[in-house]
Amino acid sequence: MGCVILFTTALCWVLVTVWVVELSEAVNGAPGWGERAAQSGDTSRNPMTFRFPRAPHLVVAAEPWPPHVYLTTKPDGTSEVTGPMGQLLDALAASLNFTYSVVQGDGYWGAPDENGSWNGMIGTVLRKEADLGLGPFGMSYTRSQVVDFTIPVFLEMLHVLVTRPLPVPDPWGFLAPFKWYVWVGLVAAVVAVVVVSASSVRLLGFGGPVSAGEHTWAFYSMFFTQPVSWLPTVASLRFLFTIWLFVVLVVSRSYSGALTSLLAVKTLTVKYDSLRDVLDDPSLTLLMEGSTALTEHLKTAREGVYGELARAARRRANFVKASEMYQAAYSLLPDGRHAMLVENVVCRKIFSDFFSATGRCNFYMSTGNFWRLIYAMVVQRGSPLRQLLNSRIEALGAFGIYERWTRDQMPNVTHCLKMPKKLQFQEPYSMSDLWAVFLLLGAGGVLATTTACCELGMRH
Numbered sequence: 001m002g003c004v005i006l007f008t009t010a011l012c013w014v015l016v017t018v019w020v021v022e023l024s025e026a027v028n029g030a031p032g033w034g035e036r037a038a039q040s041g042d043t044s045r046n047p048m049t050f051r052f053p054r055a056p057h058l059v060v061a062a063e064p065w066p067p068h069v070y071l072t073t074k075p076d077g078t079s080e081v082t083g084p085m086g087q088l089l090d091a092l093a094a095s096l097n098f099t100y101s102v103v104q105g106d107g108y109w110g111a112p113d114e115n116g117s118w119n120g121m122i123g124t125v126l127r128k129e130a131d132l133g134l135g136p137f138g139m140s141y142t143r144s145q146v147v148d149f150t151i152p153v154f155l156e157m158l159h160v161l162v163t164r165p166l167p168v169p170d171p172w173g174f175l176a177p178f179k180w181y182v183w184v185g186l187v188a189a190v191v192a193v194v195v196v197s198a199s200s201v202r203l204l205g206f207g208g209p210v211s212a213g214e215h216t217w218a219f220y221s222m223f224f225t226q227p228v229s230w231l232p233t234v235a236s237l238r239f240l241f242t243i244w245l246f247v248v249l250v251v252s253r254s255y256s257g258a259l260t261s262l263l264a265v266k267t268l269t270v271k272y273d274s275l276r277d278v279l280d281d282p283s284l285t286l287l288m289e290g291s292t293a294l295t296e297h298l299k300t301a302r303e304g305v306y307g308e309l310a311r312a313a314r315r316r317a318n319f320v321k322a323s324e325m326y327q328a329a330y331s332l333l334p335d336g337r338h339a340m341l342v343e344n345v346v347c348r349k350i351f352s353d354f355f356s357a358t359g360r361c362n363f364y365m366s367t368g369n370f371w372r373l374i375y376a377m378v379v380q381r382g383s384p385l386r387q388l389l390n391s392r393i394e395a396l397g398a399f400g401i402y403e404r405w406t407r408d409q410m411p412n413v414t415h416c417l418k419m420p421k422k423l424q425f426q427e428p429y430s431m432s433d434l435w436a437v438f439l440l441l442g443a444g445g446v447l448a449t450t451t452a453c454c455e456l457g458m459r460h
Helices: 002-027 032-040 084-096 120-126 180-204 212-223 235-264 275-279 293-298 304-316 322-335 344-358 385-398 401-407 431-459
Strands: 057-061 070-073 079-082 099-103 132-138 154-163 266-269 285-289 317-320 338-343 363-379 422-425
Touching: 057 120, 079 084, 079 099, 084 099, 084 132, 084 385, 084 401, 120 132, 120 363, 132 293, 154 275, 154 322, 154 344, 154 401, 180 212, 180 235, 212 235, 275 304, 275 338, 275 363, 285 293, 285 304, 285 322, 293 304, 293 363, 304 317, 317 322, 322 338, 322 344, 338 344, 344 363, 363 385, 385 401
Parallel strands: 057 099, 057 132, 285 317, 285 338
Antiparallel strands: 070 079, 132 363, 154 338, 154 363, 266 422
């Protein structure tokens, strides 16, 4: 009987001890699996071959960011992560032998506020509410002070994404071959040759008609390649007529050739092809992702192009979540008064999805890029999980597997990818394009009718 009591007492002490240990691990952020992995020594000797003998359960912080991360809610209410980063997470789980569950936060990646508290996934990992931040996160010094980064998953850069410019009806386009000062110069030239011609006849007393109206009509007729009612009989006027005919030939040929080209093909130049173009237009609204490495840097930038961007962002930027960037692109960019500063792969994804849905390429990605950044996952500071993840991420990167997973998300990107800086359109002209021509025709008809009525009245 005494043996039974002793055995029961010992069993109770064992159960209480296990319960206390588990409670302590839960209160302190569940580091037990990490400590045991570090104590085993396998992580440092050969992290690539290390596997957890008993699969621990990790909490992973994630936010949707197509094409890298997609989050869906399963029937049981839990979140499922898919996309290239989801495939990477599944590969790491299979290799290391762990299970995981996904938690979502406020929709941001993470940046400190005025009080020094971190939001987003960085804040979740920092508070030990998650073992791993899926991200991927842009690496920065400030972030590295609160979490540990894995080795890079991929490199990325930002571009300017705007709507593709479309031809706008220009009813006065027939004046476009010449600048306004050329037209003014032509009018002044007509006045000058008429004055010189009429003055020459008046001074010489012969060589042509005395009336200034006859001279005006003669030079006007030559300008529009019409026959002249009189010809000069003196050398000075013949020389003036010859020079004027040469000027008319050059001007008319230049105008007709340029007008034919403009009417045949409409050519539009892309207005925003770099960050500088965006900064130089103060009326343009910027669309930027909030709480990123870039917005964190802009808080301290004072000089250079990023200093200008920081000042512009404070005045005319709208900050949106990564999951809302696509909807913002589709709804705001078409008005031509918004520009999105976004990663190259996101631009490609928008190209692909929009072309798949509509068969059109309505967006343009700038050839100029800026803010090159390294993207990685994050873990808690000092976590042995970092070394285990690094060896596997490096192996996957060596074979270009992640890049292939990303390309699979954008099947129709190539059609819209290489857009020229000068866009050409060939389409029929409508009345909105040519109404000014008909307006001039109508005005000429009214003027001719009025003149005819006046002439008839004068005769009677």
